[in-house]
Amino acid sequence: xxxxxxxxxxxxxxxxxxxxxxxxxxxxxxxxxxxxxxxxxxxxxxxxxxxxxxxxxxxxxxxxxxxxxxxxxxxxxxxxxxxxxxxxxxxxxxxxxxxxxxxxxxxxxxxxxxxxxxxxxxxxxxxxxxxxxxxxxxxxxxxxxxxxxxxxx
Numbered sequence: 376x377x378x379x380x381x382x383x384x385x386x387x388x389x390x391x392x393x394x395x396x397x398x399x400x401x402x403x404x405x406x407x408x409x410x411x412x413x414x415x416x417x418x419x420x421x422x423x424x425x426x427x428x429x430x431x432x433x434x435x436x437x438x439x440x441x442x443x444x445x446x447x448x449x450x451x452x453x454x455x456x457x458x459x460x461x462x463x464x465x466x467x468x469x470x471x472x473x474x475x476x477x478x479x480x481x482x483x484x485x486x487x488x489x490x491x492x493x494x495x496x497x498x499x500x501x502x503x504x505x506x507x508x509x510x511x512x513x514x515x516x517x518x519x520x521x522x523x524x525x526x527x528x
Contacts, residue, residue, distance in 0.1 A: 384502065391505040392472040398512035399433075399466060399473050402521075403445060408438040414519035416449075431515045441469050447511070464508060475504040 406412060414431040430450045437444040448461040463477035 384499070388502050388505065389472065391502065391509055392474050395464070395505060395509050395512060396466060396471050396473040398509065398516060399445060399464065401516060402433055402512060403435065403443070403466075406433070406435045408435050410435050412521055414515045414521050416515065416519055431511070431519060436463070442467055447508070449511075460511075462504070462508065473508075475501075475508050478504050 402412065402414065411432060411434045414433070416429045416431055429452075432446075432448045432450065434446040434448075435443060436446050443466040445464050445466065446461065447464060448459055450459060458479065461479060462475050464473050465476050466473045
């Protein structure tokens with residue numbers, strides 16, 4: 376039986392990117408370039424060290440009239456053992472969309488991949504990354520507690 380080629384679902388991808396734009400606006404707000412926000416996740420004891428162990432971190436890397444670049448990472452108890460999840464997201468204000476442009480230091484994701492491929496990307500890798508971003512941000516919005524962190528150079 377011949378396997379049919381994966382066809383990029385642009386409507387779904389654009390929907391994810393639009394929803395992620397709105398989620399990020401709620402989390403980033405009016406932050407400026409160099410500013411960070413830490414969102415504590417879950418219920419942690421009053422110990423500040425433990426609270427910061429479970430957090431979603433948003434760092435505005437670049438701010439331009441029509442775009443914003445945000446780095447998102449998450450801290451956790453296994454940070455010394457495994458690399459923490461990290462991605463860079465480009466917000467396009469003119470079209471009100473946010474797109475993952477970098478995940479774990481890998482960049483430039485295609486809309487579709489032949490499978491198998493040397494990097495073992497899924498055929499819909501770009502959609503899956505943007506869907507993961509949406510779930511990550513939705514969790515932060517639903518369960519997070521925000522704290523503004525001082526500017527970084």
